[in-house]
Amino acid sequence: MVRKKTVNILWAVSGVVAAKTLSCNMDVDSVRSRATFMRSPDHAIDQVSDPSLRLKTVQIFFRHGARTPVRTIPNIEKANWDEKKLFEGAPDTYIDYDLCNLDGGPRPEAHVETLYRRERLSGGSFKGQLTARGMNQMYNLGKSYRKHYVDQIGYLSTEFNSTDIYFRSTNIARTIASLRCVVAGLYGKSLKSLKSDPVKIYLADSESETLYPNWQGCEAVRKFVDNICKNTDVVPGVRHGRLQLQELIDLHEDHHHLDIVSIRDNLIARLAHGLSYPTFFEPLLDMIERHAIDITMFQMIAHKDNHSQQHHLFPLMVGPLVNLILENIGNSIEKKRCPKLYMYSGHDTTLMPLLAVLNIDVDHWPPWSADLIIELYENKQSEHFIRVLYMGKEKNVCDSEEGLIPVEKFQKCLQQYTIKPSDYAKNCSSPVQVQ
Template identity: 35%
Template sequence: MFNRNVIGASVGLGSCLAAGVGLKMFKKSEIDKNDTRVKTQNENRKVLLDGYDLKQVQVIIRHGARTPIHTMYNVEQVDYSSKLFMGDLAHTVYNYKSVNLDGGPKPKSTYDAHYSQPERLLKGKAIRGDLTKLGQDQMYVIGRLLRKQYIREAKLIDSEFDPEQVYIRSTNTNRTIGTARCIVAGMFGAESLRKLKEPVEIHIDEGTKDVLLPRTGVCHVLRQINHYAMVHGGDLPGLRENRLLIEDLLDYHPDGTPGKHKLNFIDIRDDIVARETHGYPYPDRLKPHRPMIEENASKVMYYAFCAHQESEREVAMKLSTGPLVKLLLDTIENAENLRQKMYIYSCHDSTLVGLLGLLDVYDFKWPPFGSYVIFETYENKEQQKFVRVSYNGKDQIVRRCSTELIPLEELKTNIGHYAVDKAEYEEICASDILEVIAQDVMAQEKGEVEDIEDKERSDTPAGM
């Protein structure tokens, strides 16, 4: 039975698509107060709180279902190129444009250029990392949920799109830009958006400056941490034994020669999840080990942005997520001086893992497609600010805080020291701090010569 109530899931919708059925779900475009697709695990969560006024909402969301970025060794690729999977859904299409943060032309995307290189195309010429029709509809449904909670119930913003009330920002990839487009379509309806005099603007920063994504390619220290996880993580105790097992099952035996690298759990998981989500099979011999692959991939991802060793953790979190936390806290503190009341940040799993780790609520379960963290800002009658943080619809007690509804000053005390401005970020990135606090990491890398694949791994945030 086709399950329309799944949001942010990496499984549950795909089998019907692969069988060529269930396409009728992609035809719904009207704003329907009885739309059953907004019923989710958090449908009973109350946005309005007695004695408090909701002043602002910030949504940090992972993109929807996509084609794989990485594929498994010695396993035939599957074909995502058919019209069943790719192309824009009509009920998410309207006039929009991607612009730089200053309103100028959209910066070039090095990621999209990388994914679309001819030698990297998937079977059937599909582009790696592209948002699929299923992913678009997932994001449309989340947009409907946001409409239900913040327009219909909380009345925080108007039912018609107004850029004076809603700010939309994305990382510079097609899948996150498409995700932002679909969320807005779900919130306001494509038909209504098509009537606007001006296109909806999705704001984007140049990749080397973008605080929505860990910048491993420009920060020397963060690159070292990412390198340790992505290149050497498979040799850590516990992971190494599991890696060797999966390499045997895939008949993959790197011999140390150029082009031969150890299996990476993130790669294996990426291909499996894309197949599961879109209804494609993966090798039966891997199925008994699916939970182990998931767990180990989630660990490596955490180590890439929050570090493997406790001694490095604060530095890692400051560099991977501190600039984003500064943006979030600054936006909360300046709520009364800002035009917009709702902020949508379309991001990646790497963004969420770093943020969840910093908030100390990461459960070592990979954030599924469409996962989201929401910061809600409230005021009481004395005009004191409070913040409530939720993850996939469940309110969280974040790092060292005592309650789900957190006085702003308490939140700043407990996570504010992770927030870094441009000057502090650049100072840490240029330092040799790991040589002081992480001698094991440096010993692992001493005398190491990176080849092309290792360099790409180190420069690119885990999961990208």
Template identity: 35%
Template sequence: MKWTILASSGVLGAAICSCTAKTLLADNDPTIREDVSQNQSTEHTLTLKQAQVFFRHGARTTIHTIPKLDEAVYDANILRHLIPHTAFDLDMVDLVTGGPKKKSHLDDHYAKKKLSGGCVAGQLTTVGQQQCFLLGQKLKEEYIYKAKLITEDFDPSRVLGRSTNVQRTIESLRCVMAGMFGVQNLRKIAPVKVYVADSKDEVLFPNIQRCHVLKQNNHSVLFHIADKPEYLPYRHELEKVFGVNFKDHVGLNFVGIRDDLVARKAHGLPVPPYALPLWDMIELMASKMMYATFCGQHKAERHLITRLSTGPLMTYVMDNIRDLEENKRDAKKLFLFATHDSTIVGMLGLLGIWDEQWPPYSVDLRFELYENEKNEKFIQVLYKGKPMKVRGCDSTLCSLKQFRQAMKPFMIREKEFHSICNSDILEQIDKEIKEEEKGEIQTEEVREQSETPAGM
């Protein structure tokens, strides 16, 4: 399908809604692509050539629980059964070796926390399955019916499904694919191959485990940022209301408090009434904390942390575009990436469109590649279905050349990545990092949390 758009500062005229389930939080309202500016006069015809879709997993059980607050009951009989219209068999393949996927250390981490009602921490629920199924249906409308980028018959030569090696993202990918291609079609060719990477190779989220610099920053944010002047008054307010002291509980912070409350709200479980007046503050402070984790705490380290946390992923995005440009045999038309809030936060920061709002369940971030009749290529980035004017671009529709130039400072290859990650560069930039660690008792619990990205 071809799109007629107005070039200078226009927005594509196709209507698209971001996925929501009826139980989804209010901050994920559908957003419609609006028509282009009426002031523009030069028309060009563009054809969609490729789409890379990153989406957060659907609603899940909580990872963190607030001390002294009665636990919510996550009934496994209600929340953990397989929704039939999402059910088909997957074959999980290691992206590098082509063999079976390896054991997930993150799933082992979540399994240690048993929740009341029979679930464990961090599991995709029936609510989350439906959210992702609806996202798949929206993608079907956009890329199969309207743009005709691909067909409804799943074709692995044109479509690549990839997930982080975490059960909730793998299940979310299954549900998105079910919504997009239909389980009847997928069952005909099942098991359907989708790909994961070993933790040492993962770029789909900021990889704390393979980067000392990111681990240092992650630890600093999780364990020390609440002591800083910008956060301290709000921490004291939360401690008073919830009757807890952050220092008495390993890793208790704004992110953990938000996690417990949002998971309750998404599943219709009791939320303490005294938390409601604090809701906006908790959302904002937790979001700021996540941004500090994956995009740096200070302006001086912003580019460094952003590049290390999300640069490898942006490099991958640009490589996928280059493969299509060069007509490589294995180049794909559509990529479906099942990821995390940490992925989306890092990408929004890198793109210069961070809005200080936590990415909701099943939210999507897309990179669309277009070509006009002169073979000129353009990129459009959409978040929550809305075209975004990203860093270094003059409009929401950006020439590929301009976009590539804007992303170049953040792109990074393995050799340079490991060289920087193994250095003491963060300590040189941020003198507080080393001071914070003095006198700390590094228990196994502290060490495990330091090695787990904030929010995961």
């Protein structure tokens, strides 16, 4: 990742005086723009370069919309997360749906969501909840899918067909609600007029979740992530920024486990909802985001120069999800009965490791409603190709110079990160040491 010069900060009794340059202003503006990003319902999805190809299967992974923060910033005045105002103004996003486990049985217990609801934020809202702004972001995402896959290329039918689409979410309220909003944008009018069973959303229990690195179900992942959280100075380049932030918010210098990722999360959530935050954070927004990315990616893949750690740890982080992607592709190629569209509602930690696997640079934190699309095509000679899009834009992946790549190359690219269930269980019991 290319590093930009950090902002020089001068502390004074009255606050902070920043020596800003034009480039720094642009970086801060870029962070603010991503925080307040609202996708248009007419957001264009790139068309495939060869229209003679037949689209066979689509897999979509998206991040939830704007939400309340999951943590507060120590020693900083709390924002007012007004539960009466933040969740009003998204009437078109509501549809009927059923929640079930991956086998179609009762919904698993939502352990993570229970943690969010132990205490309320100032203003009465719970932590990590999808707001009306987030609902409208996801509704617009669904509308953009309808425009492309229904209206423009006719891949999906104009009326909802439950056999065409498989819906899955993590078992957390904001991702379930985000999926509901996307479906409403895609088929809301059709669903309201149907008398059939409601949409089914499938959920895994927290211990076996594969839509993000599972620190709850894998001991090695949990210990490695915890070690980084307790001392982020092991991440190259982070210590200087940590010390700057600690002086700003008056924390002890030895507070090595300052949670920069959560500081970023809180500030971005405030920006997204037009809530105030201390102005001394303003010139540091870009630095905070860059360090948050470095810490998060380090937690997921270990250090890029430590290949033994990377090869041991990263498959535990992303392997089960890669297995799922390849299995869906294989089922379609083998003409097994499968849906036309797989839709997965997840998190930034769903997208970031997948971007790394595909060799797509993680230069910026995935904004609210960011999405990754993996399409499988077939030509007249029964040859198969993969196309990947990030936020609607076609990407060259796996070191390819073309947007369309042979499925064999795609499978080989991802195969190095796959892991067998038996190996997963075995390696999860062998914690990786931070060096």
